[in-house]
Amino acid sequence: MVNGPPTPPPTTAAELQDEARGSSFTVEMSTSAPPPNQTNRTEHHQHVLDAMVEAMAKNDIQQVVRLGEETDYNSDDRQPSRLLIIAPLVLGHLILDSLPAARYDLLRLPDNLASLSLSRALTALVTSTTNREHAKVYIQASSLLSLVSQQDFLDKVLASIIESLVTAFLDAFRLRTFELLSKAYTSLPLSLACVYLGLPAEQIILAEKHAWVYDPSTQVLFPMAKPKTFPSRLPPSNISSLASFHLVADSVARLEL
Numbered sequence: 001m002v003n004g005p006p007t008p009p010p011t012t013a014a015e016l017q018d019e020a021r022g023s024s025f026t027v028e029m030s031t032s033a034p035p036p037n038q039t040n041r042t043e044h045h046q047h048v049l050d051a052m053v054e055a056m057a058k059n060d061i062q063q064v065v066r067l068g069e070e071t072d073y074n075s076d077d078r079q080p081s082r083l084l085i086i087a088p089l090v091l092g093h094l095i096l097d098s099l100p101a102a103r104y105d106l107l108r109l110p111d112n113l114a115s116l117s118l119s120r121a122l123t124a125l126v127t128s129t130t131n132r133e134h135a136k137v138y139i140q141a142s143s144l145l146s147l148v149s150q151q152d153f154l155d156k157v158l159a160s161i162i163e164s165l166v167t168a169f170l171d172a173f174r175l176r177t178f179e180l181l182s183k184a185y186t187s188l189p190l191s192l193a194c195v196y197l198g199l200p201a202e203q204i205i206l207a208e209k210h211a212w213v214y215d216p217s218t219q220v221l222f223p224m225a226k227p228k229t230f231p232s233r234l235p236p237s238n239i240s241s242l243a244s245f246h247l248v249a250d251s252v253a254r255l256e257l
Helices: 013-021 043-057 061-072 080-095 099-107 117-130 134-148 156-184 190-197 201-209 241-249
Strands: 212-215 220-223
Touching (some): 080 099, 080 117, 117 134, 134 190, 190 220
Antiparallel strands (some): 212 220
């Protein structure tokens, strides 16, 4: 993992324009009609997915990862149904900040699966996260959510799982970034904090009573020198982005940098 200061994000209007171009974990699944399913989901895949959803309901991302690894580690499956396991596995590793493992999950895919839109979207998210390209992380996460929301997405159950895991990842990523900024900077312009954290200025300003001090006359934030230590459980994924800041002070996530 990267322990130095975050990579400076784009700050000028032109750079930002170029960049733009470039929870409870409970998954609610409709039972009114069979969802579109182009993955030929096997009984085994269904069993693993059910177990993953159960683990997500308990906020147990480690168990989601274990289930994915046990199912896929030695797989040579070339069918699209393999993505039912790979996608939650990759996102679980991202939530836990196990970036080499997330990359390896995708490298195991054969070419015919690696070229699919879902695999490419996951690869883009893993790459931007690994490179700590903060603005791109939020763009790629948004693109992935847009992909799985399409009517013709390959599996609607998988789409619900991905939506929950991406939301949880963004919460965890912001918390890690928040702590890293607190360690790397003695002061930070508000506009730069917005890019690093992918949040509007008003939400970041409201965080001041918990961890940062904000000077409205200069629009500069002063992070606390010694962030608090957090327990290992992740916040539920239905919390707001602002709540992610509150949780920094309320002990919801251990952040290993």
